Structure formats: C-alpha cells, structure tokens
Amino acid sequence: MKLTFCPLFSGSSGNALYISGGDTRILIDAGMAGRSIENALREIGVLPEMLSGIAVTHEHSDHVKGVGILSRKYHIPVYANEGTWNGMARSVGDIPPGCRRIVQTGEDFYIGDLALLPFAIPHDAAEPVGYRVFCAAHSVATATDIGHMTKQILRTLAGTEVLLLESNHDPDMLRRNPHYPLQLKQRILGSRGHLSNGDSAEALLALCESGVRQVLLGHLSGENNTPELALDTAVRRLSQAGVRLNEDIGLGVAWRDRVSRKFEIGT
Numbered sequence: 001m002k003l004t005f006c007p008l009f010s011g012s013s014g015n016a017l018y019i020s021g022g023d024t025r026i027l028i029d030a031g032m033a034g035r036s037i038e039n040a041l042r043e044i045g046v047l048p049e050m051l052s053g054i055a056v057t058h059e060h061s062d063h064v065k066g067v068g069i070l071s072r073k074y075h076i077p078v079y080a081n082e083g084t085w086n087g088m089a090r091s092v093g094d095i096p097p098g099c100r101r102i103v104q105t106g107e108d109f110y111i112g113d114l115a116l117l118p119f120a121i122p123h124d125a126a127e128p129v130g131y132r133v134f135c136a137a138h139s140v141a142t143a144t145d146i147g148h149m150t151k152q153i154l155r156t157l158a159g160t161e162v163l164l165l166e167s168n169h170d171p172d173m174l175r176r177n178p179h180y181p182l183q184l185k186q187r188i189l190g191s192r193g194h195l196s197n198g199d200s201a202e203a204l205l206a207l208c209e210s211g212v213r214q215v216l217l218g219h220l221s222g223e224n225n226t227p228e229l230a231l232d233t234a235v236r237r238l239s240q241a242g243v244r245l246n247e248d249i250g251l252g253v254a255w256r257d258r259v260s261r262k263f264e265i266g267t
C-alpha cells in the first residue's frame with residue numbers, strides 16, 4: 001500500500017499535514033481557516049469530504065483553528081487525547097458526539113488503513129503529542145512544537161521514512177527581535193517552547209544514524225527564521241559529521257503558507 005505525506009501548511013501561523021495510506025485520508029492538525037485548508041486539499045486533488053479523520057497534536061490555535069469548522073461541515077471524526085480535548089473545548093466549539101474520539105498518549109490506534117502512534121513531547125500545552133503513522137511496512141511522522149529533544153522521542157522516530165521535524169527559530173534572530181516581548185522570547189527558548197535550528201540539526205544527526213531517510217524542516221517562525229537559515233544550519237552540521245546529503249539523507253523545508261512537496265512511498 002502506498003503511503004502519501006504532504007504538509008499543507010507548516011509554521012507558527014498555521015499547521016496541517018495530509019497523510020494517506022490505502023483508502024484512508026487524514027489530516028494531522030487543521031490550524032488554518034477551514035477555507036484555506038479546503039483549497040490546499042483541492043490543490044493536491046483531495047476533497048475535504050474524503051477525509052476519514054483529523055488527529056490533533058495539541059490545543060494551540062495554530063493547530064486547531066479549522067478543526068471545528070471542518071468536522072461540522074463534513075462530519076469528520078476528530079481524534080485527540082483527553083488533555084487536548086479539554087484544552088481546545090472552547091476554540092473548536094461543538095463537535096458532533098459521533099465525531100469525538102478520545103485517544104491515549106503512547107497507545108496506537110487505527111483510522112482505516114492507517115495506524116497512528118501519539119507520543120508525548122515537551123511543550124507548553126495540556127497534553128501535547130507528535131504522531132508516527134504506519135501503513136503496512138511504511139511509516140512517516142511529525143515532530144514539531146518540541147521544547148527540547150529527548151531520547152524517548154528520538155527512539156520513537158527511529159527509522160521513519162519521511163519526517164516533518166521542527167526547526168523553529170534562530171536564537172540570535174529571536175533575541176534581537178524588537179517586536180517580541182521578553183516573556184514570549186523566554187517561552188519560545190524554554191524547555192517547553194520550540195526547537196531551535198541548532199537543536200534541530202543535532203537531532204537530525206541522531207535521526208540519520210537511526211535510519212531516517214527524508215526530513216522536511218518545519219514549523220519555521222515567520223519572524224525569527226528563514227528557510228535558508230534553517231537549511232544552512234542543518235546542512236552544515238550534517239556535513240561536519242560526514243553525512244552525505246541526498247545519499248545518506250534527503251533534506252528540505254516545509255512551507256509556512258503553501259503546500260509543500262508531496263512524498264509517496266511504497267507501491
């Protein structure tokens with residue numbers, strides 16, 4: 001069975017990741033206006049009514065903005081753990097009772113042909129998770145909104161074929177940014193904030209050794225990062241360690257405001 005992976009939006013202003021396997025199509029997060037997500041799906045030839053579920057990582061608005069609208073309009077089941085359901089209760093509004101699915105962090109569950117494993121991440125939300133998604137022998141994953149990388153997360157991601165990995169900010173750009181109050185800077189830089197370019201590059205090295213083959217750097221900050229800077233930091237760190245780009249690992253960037261590259265694995 002073919003596994004398809006395509007970030008529709010990835011960044012501090014909104015996130016939605018499209019994954020399909022066999023006859024099942026899902027989104028992980030729907031953190032843009034419903035209309036923007038509908039348009040992005042149409043661009044890759046998917047109608048919103050074809051979706052079998054939306055799996056939510058955590059309640060921050062850049063991950064849930066369109067969840068309620070899409071679920072109500074197309075009767076799409078929403079999957080989240082209890083902490084996230086509580087955290088997003090007000091922002092997503094009423095979800096039809098038949099569309100409320102409660103999952104457990106650390107326990108895999110199925111949506112049609114896809115198996116999803118929600119794994120805990122350190123982030124300042126109620127019960128935030130990343131997801132590894134399996135279809136037959138293949139797997140992909142998303143790991144963003146991570147204050148600091150942990151051994152447990154690296155173990156969970158080992159051998160993933162395509163991974164969306166956070167590379168949120170350049171710490172110097174963030175510290176110098178005159179538009180951000182000190183408290184916000186401290187939140188982002190903290191151990192439950194976001195992963196910097198340097199920390200992401202370090203994680204990338206470990207992931208490459210564990211067999212991860214394709215990585216898109218994502219959840220980039222619009223003000224405190226650029227795609228070039230994120231990519232440069234990663235490429236420099238990998239080549240320092242003797243990793244051959246495009247041979248040992250493929251690397252790219254997921255776009256903040258438009259559909260990124262679509263990966264298809266398997267037959």
Ligand SMILES: [Zn+2]
Nearest residue numbers: 058060123145
């Ligand atoms: Zn967040």
Ligand SMILES: [Zn+2]
Nearest residue numbers: 012060062145
């Ligand atoms: Zn986020």
